[in-house]
Amino acid sequence: MAVDFSNTEVAFKSKSDRELNKAYWLFKMVGSPTLVNVGKSMTSFALAIRFPIKWAVKPTIFAQFCGGETINECTSTIEVLNKHGVGTILDYSLEGKESEADLDATRDEIIRTIERAKSDDAIPFAVFKPTGISKFSILEKANNSLEGLSQLDRKGYDSFYERMDAICSQAHRLNVPLFVDAEDSWIQDTIDRACEEMMIKYNKENAIIYTTVQMYRWDRLDYLKKLQRLAEEHSIKIGVKLVRGAYMEKERERAKEKGYKDPIQPNKKATDDDYNAALAFCLEHISNFAICAGSHNEDSANVLVDLINKNNLSLNDSRVYFAQLLGMSDHISFNLSSLGYNVAKYVPYGPVREVMPYLIRRAQENTSVAGQTSRELNLLKKERLRRKGK
Numbered sequence: 001m002a003v004d005f006s007n008t009e010v011a012f013k014s015k016s017d018r019e020l021n022k023a024y025w026l027f028k029m030v031g032s033p034t035l036v037n038v039g040k041s042m043t044s045f046a047l048a049i050r051f052p053i054k055w056a057v058k059p060t061i062f063a064q065f066c067g068g069e070t071i072n073e074c075t076s077t078i079e080v081l082n083k084h085g086v087g088t089i090l091d092y093s094l095e096g097k098e099s100e101a102d103l104d105a106t107r108d109e110i111i112r113t114i115e116r117a118k119s120d121d122a123i124p125f126a127v128f129k130p131t132g133i134s135k136f137s138i139l140e141k142a143n144n145s146l147e148g149l150s151q152l153d154r155k156g157y158d159s160f161y162e163r164m165d166a167i168c169s170q171a172h173r174l175n176v177p178l179f180v181d182a183e184d185s186w187i188q189d190t191i192d193r194a195c196e197e198m199m200i201k202y203n204k205e206n207a208i209i210y211t212t213v214q215m216y217r218w219d220r221l222d223y224l225k226k227l228q229r230l231a232e233e234h235s236i237k238i239g240v241k242l243v244r245g246a247y248m249e250k251e252r253e254r255a256k257e258k259g260y261k262d263p264i265q266p267n268k269k270a271t272d273d274d275y276n277a278a279l280a281f282c283l284e285h286i287s288n289f290a291i292c293a294g295s296h297n298e299d300s301a302n303v304l305v306d307l308i309n310k311n312n313l314s315l316n317d318s319r320v321y322f323a324q325l326l327g328m329s330d331h332i333s334f335n336l337s338s339l340g341y342n343v344a345k346y347v348p349y350g351p352v353r354e355v356m357p358y359l360i361r362r363a364q365e366n367t368s369v370a371g372q373t374s375r376e377l378n379l380l381k382k383e384r385l386r387r388k389g390k
């Protein structure tokens with residue numbers, strides 16, 4: 001039976017009245033494209049001149065979408081989610097670092113999230129973004145093959161690979177499943193190859209390394225089939241986070257500009273169909289896979305609920321997880337967890353200045369133009385009225 005995601009009492013049970021009101025006003029504000037654009041420009045300017053903005057950002061948009069500035073500061077968020085049966089995935093959200101020292105520091109911080117997960121049942125996964133531990137240009141140059149890289153670039157690639165291996169081997173040693181986020185298609189082959197090698201190395205008994213597959217690409221169902229053959233060939237488990245994909249506009253623009261075939265599906269329906277087909281394929285081959293559905297789409301959540309049932313899996317089979325982002329789609333997270341499904345939320349954290357690009361993306365994604373806000377806002381409105389007894 002389909003899950004009813006309209007129960008706002010369950011959806012917002014983790015929020016006090018004050019927190020609920022705060023979220024309501026925040027989504028009301030980011031619902032305005034003009035306000036978001038003005039806010040974006042003002043923030044970029046403030047950051048550029050190093051004007052302090054923490055006092056304004058931290059108690060508002062940061063508090064909605066991030067757990068804290070450090071792992072320790074995330075403790076209360078981890079506890080609140082855990083109290084309601086939702087796991088935390090600590091997401092160190094630094095972007096755009098390029099120096100070797102910064103990339104090493106990010107690697108070390110990701111390892112600390114793995115160590116924290118080891119000692120805390122409320123944290124079922126760790127995660128990292130490959131661009132957090134490598135220069136973007138190195139991943140791009142290595143995309144077709146490693147042949148032909150200059151000596152310097154080869155050294156850069158080896159450093160990326162060593163950092164990735166250090167993170168993955170620690171996840172394996174401490175038995176903490178680890179997601180590798182997917183990024184732009186022009187660096188994704190580099191990431192895919194490295195993920196496959198890590199899975200062959202570390203996924204012999206269980207899925208420890210999870211690659212991410214973006215179903216807004218028309219070639220990804222075939223890639224999933226390739227991963228299933230890899231599982232058979234090497235007797236490993238494939239960990240896969242299935243997402244639709246976050247960089248559609250950028251992908252389409254680049255393909256047009258450079259004159260190659262658009263890697264993105266022709267329309268939303270094609271993405272939705274492939275996403276749901278990918279869920280079905282993984283569950284039909286669950287002996288080869290462990291999956292996490294990273295999505296805020298209610299229909300896909302229900303497709304997966306249905307597939308769990310059809311494939312006779314228990315609701316909390318450790319091979320099947322649902323995941324959403326902190327501050328978004330609580331109605332999916334908490335309604336699923338209250339029924340006994342495995343659910344976790346990405347809890348981004350990092351210094352306020354450093355997570356600003358992430359916060360700006362969340363605000364833009366939640367403008368009324370992009371369409372998420374009206375859903376979040378209506379749910380918050382409904383719950384405020386319910387609590388007032390109306």
Ligand SMILES: Cc1cc2nc3c(=O)[nH]c(=O)nc-3n(C[C@H](O)[C@H](O)[C@H](O)COP(=O)(O)OP(=O)(O)OC[C@H]3O[C@@H](n4cnc5c(N)ncnc54)[C@H](O)[C@@H]3O)c2cc1C
Pocket residue numbers: 180181182183212214216243244245246247248264265266267268269271293294295296297323324325346
């Ligand atoms: C836990 C979690 C982890 C994530 N990890 C990653 C990651 O590693 N890499 C990554 O890229 N993204 C990641 N995302 C973001 C994700 O890819 C989506 O951008 C976001 O979740 C919105 O998609 P949705 O499934 O929630 O559903 P919806 O809101 O129903 O779908 C929106 C998505 O559909 C696709 N779409 C929209 N319009 C069209 C169109 N005209 N043609 C074709 N496709 C279209 C786009 O992918 C768009 O983002 C993650 C999301 C979550 C919740």
